[in-house]
Amino acid sequence: MLLRAQTGDPAAFGALVEAHQASVFNVCYRLLGNRQEAEDLAQEAFVRAYQRLYTFNTQLPFGPWMRRVAANLCLNHLAKYTINQVSMDEERDDPAENVLPGPEKVQELVELRHELRAALLSLPPHYRVVIELRHFQDLSYAEIAQALALPVSDVKSHLFRARKILAEKLKAYE
């Protein structure tokens, strides 16, 4: 599929989009906090990926590369428009994930998630992206540094400060 897409076959690339759109959308949504914007940027990320598909090593999995493209695109978007969007769209989690018993417990969890998403969105863009790459894409410090073209020391410092802010916000909520 990837090889066919690399030769410029749009149908093959369409199949890749279909398979990875949900995870790419989620990267954008976590970083931007707005559904419409996340959908637009996810679409843009696929378009950029199509243009740069020749640079992709087909021996590697497509998903992580695609999500890194999306994360970088969102970071650039955030840097360009400097949106520090604390408010966000009403969360509509994947129904398959909501399988907890007891309405009180569920409500508590929903509120915690809402707070956490808001806290994530209140972080400066660079902090937000390192959290995304470390916790959701499971990249090492060195891989994050490579993806964002930053020194590893900067990655560490962004990551640690971001977590500190998140911990303080969540403590305040509790």
Add this chain to the structure above:
Amino acid sequence: MNNHPSEQHPSDWQLQELLDGELAPPETADLRTHLATCPICSLRLDELRQLFASIEALPPAALVTDLTLGVLARIARGQLPPAIWGRPQPQTWLHTHLILPVQFIASLGLIFMFWPVASLLLRSLFQRLEMLPAASNRLVEMTVFISGGWRAVAELIRSSMEQGIEAALDLAWLPEIPVFSGLPAGVLLAAVTLLWFVGNGLLIGKGSYLRRNK
């Protein structure tokens, strides 16, 4: 790392590095020894672990719109060159040793084929502008040479069909080679270069070099 809990506690940075799996094995061992005897640091580590778990437990949001059609529509609208155009061409042995020389010879052949007509046009242009008589003379020399070359090839083919290739080669003649200098040589070189570029799709066509770098 000191084993005594009260003497030196690890920093938050070290605890985070431990949870991220980024500490070197000796440091990890030291830190774990410390944690085993220090309830304060164990609690700090638990808090961090809980934070990490909360972040990673954020469920994915459901995507309600299919992005596939939108992406494919943008590709189909021709806003993008096909992915393959950006791919650097592999420089194989065949490419460097055969295709490039063949392209060059083919370009030269095309120039020779159209040179007589082109030189007539250039000469009439020079005469009309009353300029460059020397250049005009050289054009004539080159035209005579090229036309003679074509005549020689035609004669060789005709003789080889009538008398066999060996006899034809014995009878073959070559036109006198003029001095390729000045304007005609420049025009010839420019024409070969242009044909070569056009032949490689660098100036024309979808995803060409110029279009991609607009």
